[in-house]
Amino acid sequence: MDRLKALIERVARSLRTGPGVRSPGANPNAPPLPMLRPCSWSVGGHAALMAFLLIGFATRIQTDEPAFGTIAIDGVVLDDEAVQREIQRLDELERAAVIEREQEVERLLEKIEEQQERQRQQEQELSALSSQAEQARQTLSEQQAEASRQLSAMQQQQQTERERLAQVERERQEEEERARAAEAERQAAEAERQRAEEQTRRLAEEAEAAQRQIEETERRRREAELAERMRREMAEERRNEAIESGQLDEYKARIRQRIESNWSPPGGIPKGLRWVVLLDILPGNEVDGIRFEAFNGTETDRRYIETAIRRSSPLPAPPIPELFERQMRLRYPPTEAGE
Amino acid sequence: MKLRYVVGGKVCPPGGEGVPPSTRTRRPRSRALCLAILALLPLAASAQLDIVITRSTQRAIPIAVVPFEWRVTLGLPYDFAEIVEADLERTGQFAPRGRETMITRPTRFSEMRLTNWRIMDVEAVLVGHVSGTEANPTVEFELVDVYAGESLLVYRLQSSRDAFRATAHRIADLVYEQLTGARGMFSTRLAYVQVTPGREEFRLIVADADGQNPIVVLRSTDPIMSPSWSPDGAYLAYVSFEAGYAEVFVQEVATGQRRPLSPDRTSASAPAWSPDGRFLAVARNVNANSDIYIYPIDGGSPRRLTRHSATETEPEFSPDGERVYFTSDRGIGPQVYVVPARGGQAQRVSFTGSYNARPRLQPDRNQIAVVHQQDGRFRIGLMDLRDESLRLLTDGPLDESPSFAPNGRALIFGAGTTAGRGLGVYFIDSGVMRLLRAPEGILREPAWGPYEN
Amino acid sequence: MKSLTTQNACLLILLALTVAACETSDTAAQPEPGPEPVDSGAATAAGGATAAGAGSGAIASGTVINREGPPVASEPGRNASGDWIGGPQGTLVIYFDYDRSSIREEYSQVLQAHGAWLAANQGQTVRLEGHADERGTPEYNLALGSRRANAVTQALTALGAAGAQLNAVSFGEERPAAEGADEMAWSQNRRVELVYETN
Numbered sequence: 007m008d009r010l011k012a013l014i015e016r017v018a019r020s021l022r023t024g025p026g027v028r029s030p031g032a033n034p035n036a037p038p039l040p041m042l043r044p045c046s047w048s049v050g051g052h053a054a055l056m057a058f059l060l061i062g063f064a065t066r067i068q069t070d071e072p073a074f075g076t077i078a079i080d081g082v083v084l085d086d087e088a089v090q091r092e093i094q095r096l097d098e099l100e101r102a103a104v105i106e107r108e109q110e111v112e113r114l115l116e117k118i119e120e121q122q123e124r125q126r127q128q129e130q131e132l133s134a135l136s137s138q139a140e141q142a143r144q145t146l147s148e149q150q151a152e153a154s155r156q157l158s159a160m161q162q163q164q165q166t167e168r169e170r171l172a173q174v175e176r177e178r179q180e181e182e183e184r185a186r187a188a189e190a191e192r193q194a195a196e197a198e199r200q201r202a203e204e205q206t207r208r209l210a211e212e213a214e215a216a217q218r219q220i221e222e223t224e225r226r227r228r229e230a231e232l233a234e235r236m237r238r239e240m241a242e243e244r245r246n247e248a249i250e251s252g253q254l255d256e257y258k259a260r261i262r263q264r265i266e267s268n269w270s271p272p273g274g275i276p277k278g279l280r281w282v283v284l285l286d287i288l289p290g291n292e293v294d295g296i297r298f299e300a301f302n303g304t305e306t307d308r309r310y311i312e313t314a315i316r317r318s319s320p321l322p323a324p325p326i327p328e329l330f331e332r333q334m335r336l337r338y339p340p341t342e343a344g345e
Numbered sequence: 346m347k348l349r350y351v352v353g354g355k356v357c358p359p360g361g362e363g364v365p366p367s368t369r370t371r372r373p374r375s376r377a378l379c380l381a382i383l384a385l386l387p388l389a390a391s392a393q394l395d396i397v398i399t400r401s402t403q404r405a406i407p408i409a410v411v412p413f414e415w416r417v418t419l420g421l422p423y424d425f426a427e428i429v430e431a432d433l434e435r436t437g438q439f440a441p442r443g444r445e446t447m448i449t450r451p452t453r454f455s456e457m458r459l460t461n462w463r464i465m466d467v468e469a470v471l472v473g474h475v476s477g478t479e480a481n482p483t484v485e486f487e488l489v490d491v492y493a494g495e496s497l498l499v500y501r502l503q504s505s506r507d508a509f510r511a512t513a514h515r516i517a518d519l520v521y522e523q524l525t526g527a528r529g530m531f532s533t534r535l536a537y538v539q540v541t542p543g544r545e546e547f548r549l550i551v552a553d554a555d556g557q558n559p560i561v562v563l564r565s566t567d568p569i570m571s572p573s574w575s576p577d578g579a580y581l582a583y584v585s586f587e588a589g590y591a592e593v594f595v596q597e598v599a600t601g602q603r604r605p606l607s608p609d610r611t612s613a614s615a616p617a618w619s620p621d622g623r624f625l626a627v628a629r630n631v632n633a634n635s636d637i638y639i640y641p642i643d644g645g646s647p648r649r650l651t652r653h654s655a656t657e658t659e660p661e662f663s664p665d666g667e668r669v670y671f672t673s674d675r676g677i678g679p680q681v682y683v684v685p686a687r688g689g690q691a692q693r694v695s696f697t698g699s700y701n702a703r704p705r706l707q708p709d710r711n712q713i714a715v716v717h718q719q720d721g722r723f724r725i726g727l728m729d730l731r732d733e734s735l736r737l738l739t740d741g742p743l744d745e746s747p748s749f750a751p752n753g754r755a756l757i758f759g760a761g762t763t764a765g766r767g768l769g770v771y772f773i774d775s776g777v778m779r780l781l782r783a784p785e786g787i788l789r790e791p792a793w794g795p796y797e798n
Numbered sequence: 799m800k801s802l803t804t805q806n807a808c809l810l811i812l813l814a815l816t817v818a819a820c821e822t823s824d825t826a827a828q829p830e831p832g833p834e835p836v837d838s839g840a841a842t843a844a845g846g847a848t849a850a851g852a853g854s855g856a857i858a859s860g861t862v863i864n865r866e867g868p869p870v871a872s873e874p875g876r877n878a879s880g881d882w883i884g885g886p887q888g889t890l891v892i893y894f895d896y897d898r899s900s901i902r903e904e905y906s907q908v909l910q911a912h913g914a915w916l917a918a919n920q921g922q923t924v925r926l927e928g929h930a931d932e933r934g935t936p937e938y939n940l941a942l943g944s945r946r947a948n949a950v951t952q953a954l955t956a957l958g959a960a961g962a963q964l965n966a967v968s969f970g971e972e973r974p975a976a977e978g979a980d981e982m983a984w985s986q987n988r989r990v991e992l993v994y995e996t997n
């Protein structure tokens with residue numbers, strides 16, 4: 007029964023500290039099935055990280071989406087699809103922003119083209135005016151330089167914008183990469199969780215099997231016990247019948263007579279001799295062991311008692327098998343009420 | 346005869362070959378088997394059967410005395426085993442199996458197949474062999490407990506041509522002691538009186554305990570009575586009528602030298618030695634009044650122990666020498682009394698019946714043998730000094746003069762049977778009586794001698 | 799006079815002893831009430847007393863015998879008919895009852911004759927050999943024979959013999975007169991023999 011307890015204990019222990027569930031935050035004294043907590047920690051952590059990134063990104067593009075925060079904080083109801091959806095949404099938002107920027111650049115370019123058109127008209131006016139005023143050309147040249155400066159500034163701005171977009175793209179890719187890594191990590195965590203679950207399940211099954219076996223053994227034992235008790239009771243009944251009918255007394259008398267007829271100490275029984283002998287009886291009624299429990303005679307007296315017993319072996323058979331006893335006690339003399 | 350002790354007690358034979366498994370080596374295996382069966386047996390309801398043994402069975406123990414192998418190169422084989430067997434059988438305590446029933450004749454334990462002897466229903470087997478020269482052969486023998494499967498005795502005795510019989514009796518002594526726990530009495534001697542037909546001659550005879558080797562130590566035309574052995578077995582005191590009246594003499598057995606106990610040649614009878622051999626208690630007749638007197642053995646004046654007008658006779662010292670038992674008819678009929686050996690008040694000891702005489706103490710027991718008369722029959726009885734109960738051992742009708750063997754397990758007496766007079770030897774443990782008779786005349790007044798080695 | 803009454807008493811004692819012997823069924827003597835049984839110690843004392851007055855034994859015994867039978871002849875040792883019943887030619891064996899040392903009444907005349915004869919022949923000595931039958935222990939029977947011999951000694955001294963004339967010995971059961979293990983033999987062996995010794 008102790009062994010059974012120990013087995014259950016062992017199973018329980020392996021459940022508590024199952025392999026692959028090594029979380030530093032896990033409390034070893036926590037109640038059963040605590041592995042859900044390390045799992046949620048892990049998943050929650052990733053979600054929070056992602057949310058942080060997204061929030062950072064959204065902040066930069068000045069887009070506030072409170073739904074992310076909710077998801078990130080709760081983090082509990084996080085599933086694959088949601089993440090995908092979120093990622094998609096982020097992509098769409100990003101695309102819209104880029105388009106908007108491109109359109110803005112387009113508009114600027116159109117403005118530049120309009121400017122250039124106007125410049126050309128002015129140049130045509132200038133050429134028309136030709137000789138006119140050097141001043142005017144100078145001014146124009148200055149204007150042209152200014153325009154050029156402006157263009158270059160615009161181009162510079164455009165370049166900066168392009169770089170910025172590239173940066174955004176890079177960041178997006180990085181984010182994607184991170185998301186993938188998070189996904190991989192999540193999947194690993196998931197696999198780990200499943201493995202742990204599998205382990206738990208298997209251990210539980212084993213424990214159950216052990217328990218079942220124990221119960222089976224116990225049941226068999228109880229059945230055997232019952233059968234044994236019944237057999238014993240029946241034997242006891244037959245024994246009692248034999249005792250009541252005097253068969254036991256007759257049987258004992260036959261043994262007594264056999265021993266007495268073989269007990270022939272050559273000087274007769276010495277006065278005051280007392281002995282008690284315990285015999286081991288083999289199933290063939292043969293005497294096996296002879297042990298003196300009490301004896302106050304000489305070595306010769308002892309030898310004649312032993313000879314009497316050995317000569318009497320095998321002893322008379324019991325009238326019914328139920329009267330067989332594997333031990334028998336012989337005593338002399340008869341009058342010793344104290345014993 | 347030189348007796349050389351080699352090994353005594355329980356000794357297992359050397360060399361394991363042919364040695365049957367002893368009970369000790371057999372036991373554990375059987376116990377394991379027993380445990381296995383125990384597991385199979387559903388019955389453990391009550392612990393054991395309790396059986397009360399109420400008595401034993403008086404039965405001669407079946408034994409076998411195998412003829413000793415004669416390995417002496419020269420000389421006629423001497424049958425030691427035959428004498429040993431006769432000694433043991435005579436006690437009635439042993440039933441030797443005939444030689445013709447022996448399938449094998451082993452000479453040592455290691456050669457024996459115990460099952461064969463168990464089939465013969467033999468409990469103990471004596472085996473042995475004789476080696477060396479005929480003048481000084483060595484007799485080696487071994488006593489085997491067939492049921493226990495062990496050697497009880499391993500011995501080697503040095504004998505000599507003129508002591509073969511004595512060696513055989515010595516072997517019988519050792520076997521008897523091992524099998525009964527009481528010292529053997531086969532090496533002791535007897536003294537008794539033989540009366541020739543017509544009472545022409547009275548002979549004082551000393552013989553072996555089995556009646557063999559009788560030697561006449563005194564011949565007389567006058568009656569000889571009451572021989573009594575000194576405690577060391579060297580002297581005999583007896584009564585002779587050679588001077589015309591009863592007179593006590595002390596004679597050295599070996600030399601035949603003798604002298605009257607009393608220098609003044611007073612009439613006395615029924616001599617009994619003190620345990621230290623220094624005194625003789627006798628019945629002395631003064632003015633037809635018999636009383637007990639103590640005589641120093643080396644001369645000196647006697648001391649009167651009883652002083653009564655009735656007849657006091659048949660003294661017997663207690664083993665410690667402190668008391669003297671005797672017969673007195675101061676009451677109605679003769680009864681046994683006891684008096685302190687230093688003198689004092691006599692007390693009656695026997696109370697059963699009207700005639701209990703000639704007390705003899707059984708060595709090591711609180712019992713005395715007496716001659717008990719009832720309805721005209723004189724029988725030897727054994728009286729318990731503690732409860733005064735009397736057990737009659739013989740039938741009579743004219744038994745007298747009981748005398749115990751030194752081991753107290755047998756007594757010899759003058760047997761007056763309807764068939765005539767002889768010496769009866771009664772073996773107390775078996776209740777068997779043997780009669781020793783002379784080829785002519787009658788044997789009477791036996792005295793069993795002490796241990797001699 | 800003193801010795802006379804003593805001797806009277808002594809004879810009465812002897813008779814009483816005979817009566818005491820009759821108590822056992824195996825004796826032929828007729829029962830008769832008498833004085834208390836007297837043990838041998840008392841008899842010894844009486845015997846010692848009579849020894850002093852041995853000289854007047856003949857007269858005394860004659861007086862006593864007169865009471866019971868015909869007058870005795872004047873010659874010591876003979877009876878009224880003149881037959882020798884005392885002395886060396888007289889009745890020399892006194893028989894006893896089993897385990898008894900008291901003299902039967904039938905021997906009073908015989909003992910009287912022997913006493914008278916010894917008194918008349920003071921130089922003559924007689925050995926009184928007591929015997930017993932084989933029943934009982936030899937040593938006890940030796941004492942019994944001794945008591946019987948002593949009983950006769952005392953009777954004779956009471957009847958005139960001198961103590962110095964009498965020599966009592968016992969052979970117990972060692973010298974039976976008849977062999978055999980029956981009453982016929984035993985009755986012949988319970989006896990005292992008077993052996994007149996030749997000088």
